[in-house]
Amino acid sequence: MTDTRTRAERLAGAIADAIVAGEWVPGDRLDEQALAERYGVSRTPVREALRQLGATGLIELRPRRGAAVALVTPEELDELFVATAEIEATCARLAALGMSPVDRRRLEALHDDMGALAAADDPVAYAEANTAFHGAIYAGARNAVLAEVALGLRRRLLPYRKAQFRAPGRPALSHREHGAVVDAIRCGDAAGAHAAMLHHVGLVERAVDALAGRAAPRRGAA
Amino acid sequence: MTDTRTRAERLAGAIADAIVAGEWVPGDRLDEQALAERYGVSRTPVREALRQLGATGLIELRPRRGAAVALVTPEELDELFVATAEIEATCARLAALGMSPVDRRRLEALHDDMGALAAADDPVAYAEANTAFHGAIYAGARNAVLAEVALGLRRRLLPYRKAQFRAPGRPALSHREHGAVVDAIRCGDAAGAHAAMLHHVGLVERAVDALAGRAAPRRGAA
DNA sequence: TCGTCCAGAATTGCATGCATGAAAGTTGGG
DNA sequence: CCCAACTTTCATGCATGCAATTCTGGACGA
Structure with a gap:
């Protein structure tokens, strides 16, 4: 067609x-x-x-x-990361509150599958599955508008985080952080899911900063 | 020029x-x-x-x-409101954490000025000041990306909330809710600012729903 | 009465052409 | 040798024209 x-x-x-x-x-x-x-x-x-x-x-x-x-300044890049982290954390909180049992099982299954990819330290496959993982969180929030915003921000960040998973051991670290998010969502712990996701995306930012060869920008620091 | x-x-x-x-x-x-x-x-x-x-x-x-x-369905409208509320609540939380003392004073002053407009029950002037109030919150979050997203969502909602302040007594109610947000920000109470803003925008949604009633635009309705 | 089908009209999608402003290159003066 | 002003070159901004699709309305048959 x-x-x-x-x-x-x-x-x-x-x-x-x-x-x-x-x-x-x-x-x-x-x-x-x-x-x-x-x-x-x-x-x-x-x-x-x-x-x-x-x-x-x-x-x-x-x-x-x-x-x-778009060529974003380090300051804008920091704002992009913070905004993405906050919105994804919001999605995680909503998911913890409203995700259906079936969706929770699916998320856990996806997370378990990613464990194998992390153990194998396969960055390419892990990166792809990572997109699906975050997509599952968006879907769990049951809010297409938030999902659309989050995806848009993620796309703007992609040119800057391409090589992120290539650092050795990073998939495994990412997987552990995902585990905290999944656990909180499983328990319906809204605040915990929020905090875990915020922490996770924050770590991604620091990883990108390290790759870019900069000191991690600190909010409000001198 | x-x-x-x-x-x-x-x-x-x-x-x-x-x-x-x-x-x-x-x-x-x-x-x-x-x-x-x-x-x-x-x-x-x-x-x-x-x-x-x-x-x-x-x-x-x-x-x-x-x-x-754009003709949004009632379900999409609800999602738009929830997303806006969550992002504005995030801005309020960040503002409570990082707003400068000067900006806090300015926000309080703006809020006090709006008290007079609310007392006079002047919907037009209050609506205008309301935009400035929420703009001050965005600015307090010190994140242009979040502010841009919030403004974009707000703009998409505007065709549906135009008449919102015309209900008698609504400016006064809005002003009281703003007060809770301002108080929390003044005390640096991040969670309180978040909750107060979420509650505030949630009330706006209910007001719009009430105004729309059954006359809400429906796509493809029989 | 209702549904179907088929021109004619209207509107969108796209290619093309030209004018304007910006960048690159050149020249002359210091 | 450097810099400034001019010239040249080229990409963008916009108008126009045509082809393709959708919409409209009316005739026709069930």
């Missing part, structure tokens, strides 16, 4: 995928004509796709100066 | 303002040609503006079938 979406929509998806895949890195210029030729369309749908992506924050549109993959 | 923004950007702002002002209500079709004539431009920048607004959720773009002001 044919795709009913417009070219602009498909382009937006394709360009976003390419950015997340690292084909362009933050700061790279997105030339309208080059994109048009690459995807075999005219500049018009390319421009519409770029506007759409600009509204999500994944790219930046500077009037008369073209589009570029 | 001349506006350096492109026509598409200005159009996006103007159309959003018109929607929030109630010039079009949820479900109304947005005709490209009509918009182009109204704002004295061609369809090209109009289309780009519509894509931008579509990405924010304020309008819906149905391929080959035009754009319309």
